[in-house]
Amino acid sequence: MKDRLLPYWLLIPAFMIVLATTIYPLAYSFITSFRAWDLTKSRRPEGFVGIDNYIYATGESQFLNSLWVTFIFVITSVILTVILAMALALLLRRKGPMHTFTRIILILPFAMSPALIGVSYRFMFNPEFGVIANGLGAVFPALQGVPWLADPQLAMGILVLTDVWHWTPYMTFMCLGGLASIPRETEEAARIDGASNLRIIFGIILPQMRGVILVMAVLKTIFALKMFDQVVTLTGGGPGTSTETLAYFIFNVGFRWFDMGYASALAWILTAIMMFISIWYVRMLLSERKMATA
């Protein structure tokens, strides 16, 4: 009897740590999201306000703006990253002479910290002394003196660019793993049956990569939803609020304006979006399993 319970006893410390470090803050912020709490006035949460914080959010233009910015950012960066990674993987899957070298080069952008990426891109796109800004200006005179990060659309474009640049290598490796697990014979059979290269990619390889692509898209979506560092170091949400993502807006609400109740509510909205996507993904994956496991 004692022996059977022992494993559970041994698990208690780990369980306590998890409880204290994740469950407790989560629960605390959830409760806070139903309270008023102005950090400049009180060090403790004030009274309960029901779902007022959530209702306020639905009408606040800055929140709605951040939602829209996040949406644009997520969609473009996810689609670009997945397509680019897939294309790169298809090019790299054959073992060529530069095989190892290209792979080492590839992993470098992913090894860089996102905050650092933001800073370095900010310098590179500086209209006066930025390497990229000057280079582009030299090659295309029309682009001389373009105030890259001062233009709302361009700033968003560069933000997406840094994120795609950061994530594509990792996603390429995921694709390479997926490609390696496709039986070689399916492609060969199609080749003999008379399929062109494009047809093999779109008709034979990509359908078998569905599961991998789904995992990639969801992972990337969740990371893009949480993206924060680059906004801080690259654009600071600007110009104006044109690159103010939800994560960055939550940070502002909580730690610039010290409205903790509202910030908690916003954080939970973000969490809900991510949970929704995860659940949808698990369901897709389950139906995928049922469909194609040869």
Add this chain to the structure above:
Amino acid sequence: MAEVRLVDIEKKYGAFLAVPQQSLTIHDGEFLVLLGPSGCGKTTTMRMIAGLEDITSGDIMIKGERVNDKPPKDRDIAMVFQNYGLYPHMTVRQNIEYPLKLRGVDKATRKARVQETAAKVELDALLDRRPSELSGGQRQRVALARAIVRTPSIFLMDEPLSNLDAKLRVTMRAELKHLHHELGVTTVYVTHDQMEAMTLANRVAVMREGRIVQLDTPKKIYAEPADLFVAGFIGSPSMNLIDGVVKGGVFRADGVEIPVPLGDRDGVVLGIRPEEIDITQDAGAPISGKLYALELTGESTLVTLRNGPSSVCARGHADFEAEIDSPCYLAPKDEARIHLFDRASGERLG
């Protein structure tokens, strides 16, 4: 319809020589079987013909044209892969239909062809399933159907029946034989089932370690194996191979004394098939020993006799009965059906 010629082809994987330099001509409309033990290079040879594997040196000619640099789809072949190579995201119907679709066959014809082909391989009931929902044998039949749905110039089949049960295998064998008769398409067929080789082939190429050791009609290969390896590989139960010496025109081993047309020499192997041996009561018979085992196979009984290191198996009447360990006598039916080989080189003697 096409003639396939392999001219001095060689295949190396890095430093490993999978198929050493050799030539082989597959005649127009011929059914050629590549037969050999696992790892002897059958699949490799086939993949080279298909264009899936680069050849290290030599030429491949199809219809008299050098195709070394032609992609697989321009060689007008259909292939059954050893591990099927089915498209997992397509139904059985779509799998079978795919080659037709790629070659621009119209929809109505496609439908009819798929139905017809599926019936041939007894898959009609499974057309809407996906490969993952099929058994190994069923998958294999889909692979076969996908190859025969079209009429190419060459069929390449890599062990297309290996996963079927005995009964279905016989049915499919007959189906393939009929198909070949009907279409007359040049076929290269890989198997390590010699029964399949015997029944299907116009000619059999027996391979060993990448090399074709004998290329001949099934009859000839059975009756006149070129060396010890072929002798031991072809036939079931396999040929009796008895080690002994020849002295004074007689082959001698423990309990064996058979006159042979050969000068005196050591290290001789005498080969004789079980069905070429009679069981007698004659104590002076050329082969004598003690009865070691009796195995009823249904249509006959396999009688195994032992004497010292020699062990000889004979195919007797199904009604044959005797006590184990009782004395037993065997006699070759026909001296002409006795094969002699050199032990050291494996080569055929005389």
